[in-house]
Amino acid sequence: MTCCDRDCHAPNTAARYRRILWAALGVNVTMFLVEIIASFIAGSVSLRADALDFLGDAANYVVALAVVGLSLQWRASAALLKGRVMGLFGLWLPAAPTQSPRLCRSLN
16 A cells, blocks of 8 residues: 555644644733732742743744744744744843842932
């Protein structure tokens, strides 16, 4: 029996991946909202930073949702875009101020 004697197409997994990405996006957006609200209530910069990490993850899932099921060229371009954004964050973080001026004023 050869490949031509039966259906040889790969299963369409895009719908499954989409459901998984939507679930991950929902969890990340929910956690972002919970933590950003909690950070303002508690006045916690650490919670705010973690909330922004959830927001970044959610943005990553949005990009993945936009290209899932598209051609390899689109998916590769999206991966390069995400890599460049992460690289920019990597360059920005060492240059970022280590302490918040507002925090420094409140400690004095």
